[in-house]
Amino acid sequence: MSFLPxxxxxxxxxxxxxxxxxxxxxxxxxxxLGFLTNSVVVALVVLGLVLWFSRKATTNMTLVxxxxxxxxxxVVEFLYGQxxxxxxxxxxxxxxxxxxxxxxxxxxxxxxxLFPGVGTIGWGEATGLLSIKAADSPLLRPPxxxxxxxxxxxxxxxxxxxxxxxxxVGVWGFIVHTFGPKGGLKGLMGVAVAVVFLFVGxxxxxxxxxxxxxxxxxxxxxxxxxxxxxxTMSDLLSAQGPVLSFFGSVALPLPxxxxxxxxxxxxxxxxxxxCAVYIQLSTTHxxxxxxxxxH
Amino acid sequence: MISALPIYLAxxxxxxxxxxxxxxxxxxxxxxIIFWIVFAILKKYAFGPILGMLEQRRQRIADxxxxxxxxxxxxxxxxxxxxxxxxxxxSEAERQIKEAGESAxxxxxxxxxxxxxxxxxxxxxxxxxxxxxxEQLMSQLKREFGRMVSDATSRVTGKVLNADDQSRxxxxxxxxxxx
Numbered sequence: 001m002s003f004l005p006x007x008x009x010x011x012x013x014x015x016x017x018x019x020x021x022x023x024x025x026x027x028x029x030x031x032x033l034g035f036l037t038n039s040v041v042v043a044l045v046v047l048g049l050v051l052w053f054s055r056k057a058t059t060n061m062t063l064v065x066x067x068x069x070x071x072x073x074x075v076v077e078f079l080y081g082q083x084x085x086x087x088x089x090x091x092x093x094x095x096x097x098x099x100x101x102x103x104x105x106x107x108x109x110x111x112x113x114l115f116p117g118v119g120t121i122g123w124g125e126a127t128g129l130l131s132i133k134a135a136d137s138p139l140l141r142p143p144x145x146x147x148x149x150x151x152x153x154x155x156x157x158x159x160x161x162x163x164x165x166x167x168x169v170g171v172w173g174f175i176v177h178t179f180g181p182k183g184g185l186k187g188l189m190g191v192a193v194a195v196v197f198l199f200v201g202x203x204x205x206x207x208x209x210x211x212x213x214x215x216x217x218x219x220x221x222x223x224x225x226x227x228x229x230x231x232t233m234s235d236l237l238s239a240q241g242p243v244l245s246f247f248g249s250v251a252l253p254l255p256x257x258x259x260x261x262x263x264x265x266x267x268x269x270x271x272x273x274x275c276a277v278y279i280q281l282s283t284t285h286x287x288x289x290x291x292x293x294x295h
Numbered sequence: 296m297i298s299a300l301p302i303y304l305a306x307x308x309x310x311x312x313x314x315x316x317x318x319x320x321x322x323x324x325x326x327x328i329i330f331w332i333v334f335a336i337l338k339k340y341a342f343g344p345i346l347g348m349l350e351q352r353r354q355r356i357a358d359x360x361x362x363x364x365x366x367x368x369x370x371x372x373x374x375x376x377x378x379x380x381x382x383x384x385x386s387e388a389e390r391q392i393k394e395a396g397e398s399a400x401x402x403x404x405x406x407x408x409x410x411x412x413x414x415x416x417x418x419x420x421x422x423x424x425x426x427x428x429x430e431q432l433m434s435q436l437k438r439e440f441g442r443m444v445s446d447a448t449s450r451v452t453g454k455v456l457n458a459d460d461q462s463r464x465x466x467x468x469x470x471x472x473x474x
Contacts, residue, residue: 022317035321043329050333054340061348063355069348076345097342101334143326147316152327156334220316 019119019227023146024137038138039146042118046108046143079103079272086276087283091164095279098160102153103272106144110223110264113142114257119227144267145227150220154212157275161282168283177282178204211278215271222267226260229253441465 023037057072065073079100084092112118122135143149165174179201181194230253237248312318445461445468456464 020317021315023322034319035325037317037322037325040322040325040329043326047329047333047336051336051340054336058340058344061344063348063352065348069345072341073345073349076342077349080346080349097334097338100342101330101337104337105330105333143329146322146326147318148322149326149330151318152323152330156327156330 019145019224019231021224023141023148024122026137026139037146037148038122038141039143039149042109042112042140043143043149045140046105046112049108050104075104076100082273083276086273087280091168091279091283094164094167095160095276098157099272099276102157102275103268106153106219106271107265107268109142109144109149110267111261113145113223113227114230114260114264118142119231142223142227144219144223147216147220150216151212153219153271154216157215157271158212161275161278164279165282169285174282208278211274215274219267219271222263226256226263229256230260437469438465441468444468 023039026036027033057068083096083099087095118140119138120135122138124132124134124136127133179198181197185193233253233256234249236252237244445464449456
């Protein structure tokens with residue numbers, strides 16, 4: 001295997017032999033470094049970027065903001081407004097750090113995957129001093145195209161959801177909220193409705209349990225599919241000679257880069273909004289029920 | 296045994312999925328740890344300071360608005376007070392002007408009366424002086440006329456009149472002229 005720094009004039013952008021459904025381990029031979037995949041590398045880069053920009057934006061903050069501070073203020077204020085609009089002012093104070101992090105982390109990861117070289121620079125069958133036929137084991141892969149990362153995100157969000165929910169309504173409150181009959185019916189009808197709501201509660205419980213699965217697979221699927229689309233479009237003219245191959249690998253995926261920019265943003269929004277909605281649904285008190293109880 | 300078969304099958308499927316997508320605990324934990332580090336970084340260095348700054352700015356704007364309202368209220372109050380002071384000053388000035396006018400009219404009236412009185416006195420004095428002069432002139436005329444009558448009498452009669460005759464003729468002449 002040879003490492004590929006890819007100088008531009010050598011050949012057209014090197015294409016992976018195919019986008020793997022998994023993140024490649026960078027040090028297969030070193031057992032304790034098995035966790036270090038190409039998506040972990042990008043996750044670390046994203047971490048570094050976030051740390052660098054956060055420090056840059058919040059160092060020497062002034063009431064009249066400088067450029068970086070202004071940009072971060074815009075992002076944070078916008079996100080906070082959206083979160084408040086969904087979960088309310090009280091829960092927003094608790095949930096915003098997680099939801100804001102989820103949004104920024106997913107967005108930066110998604111867009112990082114669109115940088116030239118991500119997924120195309122790596123190890124593969126050598127064809128020259130600094131070139132390979134295809135990057136079988138890319139050096140970089142967006143974390144959101146790794147199921148480990150998306151499940152990790154979804155599980156983290158699920159844990160925070162559980163903590164916020166139990167803090168707000170308690171265990172019994174959650175059970176009542178999930179399984180308790182609504183409508184305040186008494187007698188035989190009340191029993192029938194209670195049975196129905198018990199069944200609905202079981203369905204609700206199942207839907208809650210599979211939320212991390214749906215969240216993670218949706219995100220992974222979209223980004224992984226995007227990687228495949230870009231790869232396929234880049235590879236479309238690879239058999240038509242070097243000139244057409246070069247032209248095709250640059251021009252054909254270009255429109256899809258814009259689409260992937262949009263998809264990356266949309267997926268970050270979808271993941272974050274769904275988490276916010278889940279929190280809102282389970283932390284909202286059933287005031288109507290209480291009112292009916294009082295009556 | 297038969298009932299446990301789906302579980303074995305399911306376990307096999309899960310293993311297949313895990314293998315296909317490279318799922319492994321170390322990789323999963325690495326991603327989770329990195330995410331929570333990002334969370335901690337953003338919470339400490341981004342969300343905390345930025346939300347604090349936004350709150351500070353919001354507070355400052357609210358304070359500014361409150362001060363602006365207070366200034367507007369104070370301005371309105373000051374304008375109201377200034378208007379009241381001006382109104383009071385105007386009414387006071389009008390009163391003083393009116394009083395001054397009345398005082399001037401009274402003084403002018405007084406001066407006019409004094410002037411009229413003084414003029415009357417001057418006229419009376421003038422009349423008295425004229426009367427006195429007239430009387431003196433009349434007296435002198437009478438005496439002159441008496442003398443002329445005495446003189447004419449003495450010439451006509453050729454008699455030298457003594458002092459008694461002259462006195463008698465003068466008195467008679469004067470009495471005649473007075474009538």
